[in-house]
Amino acid sequence: MSKSNLTFEEKVLLVVEKIPRGKTMTYGQVATEAGSPQAARAVGNIMKRNIYPHIPCHRVVRVDRIGGYNGLRGGKEKLLREEGAI
Numbered sequence: 001m002s003k004s005n006l007t008f009e010e011k012v013l014l015v016v017e018k019i020p021r022g023k024t025m026t027y028g029q030v031a032t033e034a035g036s037p038q039a040a041r042a043v044g045n046i047m048k049r050n051i052y053p054h055i056p057c058h059r060v061v062r063v064d065r066i067g068g069y070n071g072l073r074g075g076k077e078k079l080l081r082e083e084g085a086i
Contacts, residue, residue, distance in 0.1 A: 008036055012046050019059040022084040026063045059085065 006014070011034035019025055025033075027040040027047075036042070044067075047057040058079045061067055066077050066086070080086045 009046050012043055013055055017055050024059050024061045024085050
């Protein structure tokens with residue numbers, strides 16, 4: 001299937017799936033890579049609903065701080081520290 005036939009959500013998930021261990025991207029960077037630079041908030045909503053364990057949504061961070069993760073206070077920061085991203 002051509003990347004142009006994918007929904008924005010599918011494009012976002014493909015971008016996030018490729019973020020390597022020890023690295024992060026901002027919501028805005030993911031939105032830009034997925035083809036919609038102004039859709040950072042939409043990326044956040046997609047990450048909030050992520051049900052796929054192979055999608056490392058904890059590697060997507062806010063530009064000004066780490067942000068939340070599955071309702072676990074400090075959980076995202078802990079995972080990123082374990083991976084060497086922060």
